[in-house]
Amino acid sequence: MTKTTFENWTENRALINWIRKCRDLCKPDNVWFCDGSKEEAQELVSKMLKSGTLTKLNETARPKSYLARSTPEDVARVEERTFICSEKKEDAGPTNHWADPAEMKTKLDSLFQGCMEGRTMYVIPFSMGPLGSPLSQIGVQITDSPYVVASMRIMTRMGKKIIQLLGPNGSFVPCLHSVGMPLKKGMKDVPWPCNTNERYICHFPKTKEIASFGSGYGGNALLGKKCFALRIASVMAKEEGWLAEHMLILGITNPEGKKKYMAAAFPSACGKTNLAMMTPTLPGWKVETVGDDIAWMRFGKDGRLYAINPEAGFFGVAPGTSEKSNPNAMKTIAKNTIFTNVALTDKGDVWWEGMTEKPPSHLIDWEGRDWTPKSEGPAAHPNSRFTTSASECPVIDPNWESPQGVPISAIIFGGRRSSTIPLVMKALSWEHGVFFGASLSSEMTAAQEGTIGKLRHDPFAMLPFTGYNMGDYFQHWLDIGNKHDKDKLPQIFLVNWFRKGKEGSLLWPGYGENSRVLKWIFECCDGAPITAKTAAGYLPKKRTLDTSGLNLKKEADELFKINKADWLEEVEELKQYFTLFDPRFPESLNQELLKLEKRLKTSSSQKAKTNANEDIF
Ligand code: GTP
Ligand code: SPV
Ligand code: MN
Secondary structure, eight states: OOOOOHHHHOOOHHHHHHHHHHHHHHOOSEEEEOOOOHHHHHHHHHHHHHHTSEEEOOTTTSTTOEEEOOOTTOSSBOGGGEEEOOSSHHHHOTTSEEOOHHHHHHHHHHHHTTTTTTSEEEEEEEEESSTTOTTOEEEEEEESOHHHHHHHHHHSEESHHHHHHHTTTOOOEEEEEEOSOOOOTTOOOOSSOOOSSOOEEEEETTTTEEEEESOOSHHHHOTIIIIIIIIIHHHHHHHHTOEEESEEEEEEEOTTSOEEEEEEEOOTTSSHHHHHTOOOSSTTOEEEEEESSOEEEEEOTTSOEEEEOOOSEEEEEOTTOOTTTOHHHHHHTSSSOEEESOEEETTSOEEOTTSSSSOOSOEEOTTSOEEOTTSSSOSSOTTOEEEEEGGGOTTBOTTTTOTTOEEEEEEEEEOOOSSSSOSEEEOSSHHHHHHHHHTOEEEOOTTBSSOTTOEEEOGGGOTTTOSSOHHHHHHHHHHHHHHSOGGGSOEEEEEOSOOBOTTSOBSSOOGGGGHHHHHHHHHHHTTOSOEEEOSSSEEEOTTOSOOTTOOOOGGGGGGGOEEHHHHHHHHHHHHHHHGGGTTSSOHHHHHHHHHHHHHHHHGGGSOSEEOTTSOOO
């Protein structure tokens, strides 16, 4: 076998030069050009079993699957350490951390200096999106983490075929990553190397480059995902007139065989994977998955919006996933899966909170300690995840790799809101829908470092993922509406699975029952006369949301209530929040807010608590 050299691996000079530069800077012991083959994956796994990074799961219970445990300091995305390095601070906007690109480059140069000593530098050519699709993009990640290589192999299309596609002159997004823990001579490695003192997740929107230092976890380290497919891609999308969004994509077929595609944006750990793979409880309805986290959308020649899933796998939240809540996810992760920070059973299989009603009597928890139901704290980390191929999903959509994408009929926004926001609402117009997106907020989860349960604004579920000024991003969404045929634009909806009743319990059963809401949305898109106009938006007209056979509590009426006092409070709060984006806040969104306030106030002759099942004007 001939040894792989830069020259016989690629003819792309720009790529060779960049890899050489990284090698000279990071000083790895050797360079490994990833070909994406099975043999390569096997070799990496063997290496990680030896180093303790991976534990093999029971081959009968969970074939070809592994468990990784991170250190407790490296369990989620680190938004505080995420930077947008635009030339001007205003272009990063008020919601991003900004750093001067030249200063950050200098800082990164010193951090990356010799950072791969004692380690292998892996070079991973990858495609975001189906190979050769006009909507796809190529990236090359350099990393010193074999765990990242194994994960990228699942999450993206990677290897030799990408190099062929790139050719001698193709362009790529350079993504440099290091766990930031050089192995000096005589130093012993640890199972999960990382650097808790120095962490930088950096994006250079002008030159479309990414550099990440110090973390080996998820969106911090799998740079094709949030860094490329959202932060850098959102900049490309703005420049080129398309959309890069934190959205699942699903196909839904009614009992008559009519199919529509929908995209939905919910903040991290708010239900995208679950909705994308759901098993409808409504007889005759079918849901199929195109993607569970990211959508890239462009207008087709016919004037409709088409979406692709740029990813090839799922990096899904484990806790709460069960045969009951998400049987399709359970089938997807039955084999060939890497689990991170879940608990280990005595039989060598995985477990997490919510997987079974009763926890096993003994486990090894995510920190490698003995655990019993009496132990303090959960056995699996709340942000523990599975990494698995989309192709393993039993309900993967037949068109999920279609190069032109799938036509989107509805765009859905949602978050965790224990009050105020009804189960489902349709926007009055595209602009009102953009207002839904801009005013989205959600209670925080374990997917981001921060205070769990605290309500925070998360416009378009893109707060940590928009690579430029959020005010300009709002304008971009408005422009999309202005530039395209209004009749062909997707209709926009707002949903909330998480509204709570007086005793603090969830009012809506969620999961498969969400098919009832999807059905209503489906029928709205078909122009069915099932909407009732309220001050806040269109709600389901009396009894048009199919709740047949659901034993909803009496207080379930609350699900649809537009409580005027709460909404006026929301308006005041939004007035305040939107000033953050001055002077780049689009005037038409201000108008939407004022119109909402006016509608709420003119409905004052009505009862303070309006029953939304009635038209309120
Ligand atoms: P990211 O991968 O972080 O972007 O998350 P996601 O949006 O894909 O969230 P996911 O579907 O993994 O759900 C996160 C958590 O929310 C899990 O614990 C689920 O069990 C829970 N969840 C999902 N859908 C529902 C629902 O309809 N109702 C309720 N009550 N919980 C849900
Ligand atoms: C999210 O946090 O939205 C995720 C997980 O999908 S991560 O890839 O870590 O960003
Ligand atoms: Mn996500």
